[in-house]
Amino acid sequence: NAGVMQNPRHLVRRRGQEARLRCSPMKGHSHVYWYRQLPEEGLKFMVYLQKENIIDESGMPKERFSAEFPKEGPSILRIQQVVRGDSAAYFCASSPPYNEQFFGPGTRLTVL
Amino acid sequence: GQNIDQPTEMTATEGAIVQINCTYQTSGFNGLFWYQQHAGEAPTFLSYNVLDGLEEKGRFSSFLSRSKGYSYLLLKELQMKDSASYLCAGLDSNYQLIWGAGTKLIIKP
Numbered sequence: 001n002a003g004v005m006q007n008p009r010h011l012v013r014r015r016g017q018e019a020r021l022r023c024s025p026m027k028g029h030s031h032v033y034w035y036r037q038l039p040e041e042g043l044k045f046m047v048y049l050q051k052e053n054i055i056d057e058s059g060m061p062k063e064r065f066s067a068e069f070p071k072e073g074p075s076i077l078r079i080q081q082v083v084r085g086d087s088a089a090y091f092c093a094s095s096p097p098y099n100e101q102f103f104g105p106g107t108r109l110t111v112l
Numbered sequence: 113g114q115n116i117d118q119p120t121e122m123t124a125t126e127g128a129i130v131q132i133n134c135t136y137q138t139s140g141f142n143g144l145f146w147y148q149q150h151a152g153e154a155p156t157f158l159s160y161n162v163l164d165g166l167e168e169k170g171r172f173s174s175f176l177s178r179s180k181g182y183s184y185l186l187l188k189e190l191q192m193k194d195s196a197s198y199l200c201a202g203l204d205s206n207y208q209l210i211w212g213a214g215t216k217l218i219i220k221p
Contacts, residue, residue, distance in 0.1 A: 033209075042213035043155070043199065056208060091154055098207045100145060103154035 002026070004094050004104035005074075012110045013082050021077040021107045025094030032075045033093045033101060034067055043091065049075060082111045114138050116212035118200050123218045124190055132185045132198050132215045140205020144183045146174050147199040149214065155199055158185070187217075195219045 005024040013019050025032050034046040045059040049069035060067065064082075069075040079086055089108050093101035115137045124130040136144065143162035147155040161167055161176035161183060173186040185198055197214040204210055 035211075042197075043211045045209075045211065048208060056206075098142070098203075100157050100160060101209060103156070105154050 004029075004092060004102050006090075006092050006104035006107050008107060009105060010108050010110070012112065014112050015083055016081050019079040019082050019086070019109055019111075021079075021090050021092075021109070023075040023077070023092030023094075023104055025075070025092075026102055029094035029096055029102070031095045031097060032069050033095075034075070034077050035091045035093065037089045037091060037106075039088075046077070079109075082109075084111050087111045114202075114204060114210045116200055116202055116210055118198075118212045118215045120213070121216045121218065123220060124187075126190055126192060126219055126221050128190050129186065129188050130190060130217065132187075132200075132217065134183045134185070134200035134212060136181050136183070136200070136202040136210070136212075138202040138204040138210050141178065142203040142205065142207055144174075144176055145201045145203065145209065146183075146185045147201065149197045149199060151196070158198075190219050192219050192221070 004026055007022050030050055032049045035043040037043050047060045047067045048056040052071050064080045066078045087110050089106045091106045092104045095101045118134045145160050146158040148158050149155040159174035161174050166175045171188045176183045197216050199214045200212040201209040
């Protein structure tokens with residue numbers, strides 16, 4: 001059973017470009033979470049999704065950021081018009097209902 | 113509001129024992145998780161407590177007191193590879209994890 005998969009592992013973008021981060025949850029997991037982590041800082045919750053539904057997006061910036069978890073395919077975290085402050089590690093985690101979260105390896109976004 | 117508090121950094125000696133404390137305030141409570149995160153890597157699950165008491169798993173143990181809103185992670189026979197951040201997270205009434213900022217543990221020879 002493959003673990004949580006994220007791609008790309010590293011992403012470099014210039015200011016103003018779009019970044020698309022993908023997350024494939026573990027088989028059988030219907031809950032997906034996205035977190036952002038700045039160097040030397042803790043995890044910051046961004047959004048919690050189930051298939052085709054956003055359950056909680058209270059940690060997501062109101063502008064430029066969006067997330068989806070379609071019926072088929074991976075969950076996508078999309079950042080439009082990236083700025084230098086978006087540079088961070090973005091972790092995806094998945095879980096079955098009401099259980100521990102399993103983390104993917106993360107995507108390290110660098111904005112030049 | 114919901115809050116998880118844990119020390120920012122701790123230092124310990126190889127072979128010794130260290131206890132990392134965590135206090136929590138969550139809207140409802142459905143358990144307390146500890147995760148380990150090595151620098152540049154994803155967090156990995158260590159333990160889950162939902163009832164009061166001590167859960168032992170090899171060199172690592174986790175304790176919970178629900179009446180005090182308190183947990184600790186105990187690491188014995190410390191090894192250099194235990195140098196990492198240790199994240200405390202509480203599961204609230206909506207079954208969402210509320211994360212602490214993590215405790216960076218530095219192991220010295």
